[in-house]
Amino acid sequence: MFPAICIFFFFFWLGHGAPENTDHSKAVINGADKIRSQFLHLLRTRRSPQVPLTVEPAKPVQHPLFQQVPPPTFSEAMESCPKADIKNLKERLKEENLYLHTEAGEQGKLPVLILSLKDSKLKRRPAVVFLHSTNKNKEWVRPLLEAYASREYIAIAVDSRYHGERAHNLTTYQDALVSSWIKGDTMPFLFDMAWDLIKLADYLTQRKDIDPTRIGITGESLGGMHAWFAAFADTRYAVAAPIIGVQGFRWAIENDKWQARVDSIKPVFEVARIDLGKSAIDKVVVKKVWDRIAPGLASKFDSPYSVPAIAPRPLLILNGADDPRCPLNGIKAPTKRARKAYAKAQASNKFKLIAQPGIGHEMTPLMVKEASDWMDRFLKQ
Numbered sequence: 001m002f003p004a005i006c007i008f009f010f011f012f013w014l015g016h017g018a019p020e021n022t023d024h025s026k027a028v029i030n031g032a033d034k035i036r037s038q039f040l041h042l043l044r045t046r047r048s049p050q051v052p053l054t055v056e057p058a059k060p061v062q063h064p065l066f067q068q069v070p071p072p073t074f075s076e077a078m079e080s081c082p083k084a085d086i087k088n089l090k091e092r093l094k095e096e097n098l099y100l101h102t103e104a105g106e107q108g109k110l111p112v113l114i115l116s117l118k119d120s121k122l123k124r125r126p127a128v129v130f131l132h133s134t135n136k137n138k139e140w141v142r143p144l145l146e147a148y149a150s151r152e153y154i155a156i157a158v159d160s161r162y163h164g165e166r167a168h169n170l171t172t173y174q175d176a177l178v179s180s181w182i183k184g185d186t187m188p189f190l191f192d193m194a195w196d197l198i199k200l201a202d203y204l205t206q207r208k209d210i211d212p213t214r215i216g217i218t219g220e221s222l223g224g225m226h227a228w229f230a231a232f233a234d235t236r237y238a239v240a241a242p243i244i245g246v247q248g249f250r251w252a253i254e255n256d257k258w259q260a261r262v263d264s265i266k267p268v269f270e271v272a273r274i275d276l277g278k279s280a281i282d283k284v285v286v287k288k289v290w291d292r293i294a295p296g297l298a299s300k301f302d303s304p305y306s307v308p309a310i311a312p313r314p315l316l317i318l319n320g321a322d323d324p325r326c327p328l329n330g331i332k333a334p335t336k337r338a339r340k341a342y343a344k345a346q347a348s349n350k351f352k353l354i355a356q357p358g359i360g361h362e363m364t365p366l367m368v369k370e371a372s373d374w375m376d377r378f379l380k381q
Helices: 023-045 138-150 172-183 191-204 222-233 249-254 259-264 266-275 283-293 328-344 365-379
Strands: 054-057 093-101 109-117 125-131 154-158 210-220 239-243 315-320 351-356
Touching: 023 191, 023 222, 093 191, 109 138, 109 191, 125 138, 125 191, 125 222, 125 365, 138 154, 138 365, 154 191, 172 266, 172 283, 191 210, 191 222, 210 222, 210 365, 222 239, 239 365, 249 283, 249 328, 259 266, 266 283, 315 328, 315 365, 328 351, 351 365
Parallel strands: 125 154, 125 210, 210 239, 239 315, 315 351
Antiparallel strands: 054 093, 093 109, 109 154
């Protein structure tokens, strides 16, 4: 069991952990600090009573819950992550299942799955957190964890809020979104998970087998958005590679490109439409929902502001060029601002956007490989 973390310590790590001692870098950091502080203040306004950060042993999940019918059975991308050539790899893996208590209440119990090599000779290893997509769970990304673990990473997955062990039925997540619209007391779309991932960083940086300066974060779709906001909120995530997650929420509203994203969590928008007396979901409904369930998501915390705030830490954005949920035109502004922020920090080589041609909202083997290579480039010493 680990003691509570009462104060957040945010470190500004570049590449392999060496701080960039330039005036330009300091200016970038100071600007990012301001928006990050505002975001953390928002997170604290809708929190359950705080509890000490404690660790509770858990058992492997035999029948993980998927909130989709039929449940997925195979993904080429999940099996495509580079893996070390190790005989009997599964037998050589150490598996840890635990719960982190991040706040009071049922959703404050964060299920965690960790894989690592049992016989590693490294005292401290880099760590990678991989986050699942909507309706899935931490067990779904196990093939990716195994691949990273085979290459001497501590590989971590968690169940997002209202998913996996934190769900009870096929509509738990959608029900939570509707409840947030009605009550306005939680932020189940993205922001509450940002809080959990800050607490996860508290735990990971305390572990004796993890180098606290070499923790990366990535994820798919919803998990990509979670990775984006975790890296924005907490600089202890030294490297980030969100996959099909980064998008422009305000841009989508202003350019009438919000439909695909809305369709992915439509029930909350339908309830809001009725409450607002609208005959159809329109951009007014969309904006009001975002403002209610994730305040600032379509304004001051949107990608043009939060993505550049990740600088100068290494950031790789992986999207499909034809993704209707993350339209490429919608991330032109954040990309432009990010390039400027990284250039000012003299870290232009630490920002990259890959938009795979002909790909919609789909994580591909190429994306998995690129994210893996990015982690190796900046986390392996």
